[in-house]
Amino acid sequence: MDKVKEYKKANPFKLFGDHVQAIGTGIKYFVRPQRITLKYPEEALSLPSGYRGLIRLYKDVCIGCTLCAMVCPADAMKMVTQEGKKLPTINYGRCVFCGFCVDICPVDALKETGVHDAAFTNRRDLVFYPDKFNKSYDEPPTERVVKKVKAVVDEKRGIKYVPDE
């Protein structure tokens, strides 16, 4: 029978030194923390302009061709009939922000906005019927001031946030 492999031989004093060093590093970080958490509702990363956000509808331009509902891979887009005209309605509970609907629209009635805060307090609010869908969301719907920051690489801390104008 083969001999059971013994653990790697280690110098106990070196082991003890390693433990002391580990605790020392912990205390160093405890005294001088290098936090990289972003306090999200107060601060937000400014995203690149091509970053797909919430989608809006131009109700008057829409011709009701149903192509957007057909191409939608997540079944988020549905057509509803309003005053005899077919209009898209979107469910952000299903939407994957692929942007296919925007691409396929023959008259450019759909547009991607720069708003990415798709959080709601209610499941019913996730569904945008044409009237709500028609509104411009280019301004973030918030009362409080959001500090926009951007991430830059820092030599010491790895990553650092600086205010973005």
Next chain:
Amino acid sequence: MDILGLLRFYILYPSFFVTVIFPGLVFTLLLLLVTIWFERKAAARVQMRIGPYYASKRLGGILQLVADAVKFVFSEIIIPNEVNPTLYALAPVLMVIASFLPIAVIPLSVIPPSGSVFSIYFKDFYDPDINAGVIAGLFVNYNLLLVLAIESVYPIFVVLLAWSTNNRFAVVGAVRETYLSVSYDVILLMSTLAMALEYHTLDIAKIVSYGIPGIVANPLAAFLFFVAMLMGSSRFPFDISEAETELVIGPYTEYSGFLFVLTMAGSYVGNFIYALVFADVFLWGWYPLSGFPGLVLTVLKAVIVLFFATFMRSVYARYRVDQALRGSWKYLLPLAFASLILGMVVGYVWIR
């Protein structure tokens, strides 16, 4: 004696004051919340996070713990089908009792013959060894031994608790706890035995009144006691029995609601008791103060030790059970023998 004086007499009576108010049940409950808050905040600081914050921004999120406690207390206690309900409900209570009971016999300060609020109890808690009164729930001559004897019952209740919940994770956790308790109890007892040999006594009050802190007289024993304390109260890196990533939460898997709070409190309270003993035996306890300030000083030292023990969470990962056993039997046990010899030599040469 008027009614207020009578009330004051009974409230400040050490058997009541120490076990119920400070550092007893009331203080320990508050300390539990603060310790868990500190544990989360310290781990967050070291790991580049912030930790609980939004529940109360000014207080650094400490109300998050109150909210968690309220949530736990009012959530439903689910009793599994195939367990004995009596044992199931009783086991966590017994566990907390076993881990909390030693506070009754730990001497926390001395009573001077006059000039302190406790001086009226001088005769009732008189310790002939140091010629002064002792603030403790109950004064016994061999309190160092008794504290460790009661505290070492704690793992048995963990096993009882795991067995009574009839859960695989719980049983695996209990087996790990058994393995560990065999290895840490030996080290704990040998390091305290070294101190007892060194100071020629089993009375904590006498050890403190020698005027030489134990960490100077026998640093090996202090180190061993600290490591054994980490193991005994399943702090990192030895939280092997309740390994969250492997065993859900080990022996306490089936518990919910208030009973879960009790199971969680058990190890923290045990850690606090060990920290009190550590502060007394190794960190000079109440010396040079006495009376109530001495009591506060002892508890302050114990709280610092407890916070340092919880701080380990942010530094260490978890050891495997075989690594912990190998470490404790292969490295710490010979060290414990060395501390015993060191204690004998120092006790013969220096401390008469």
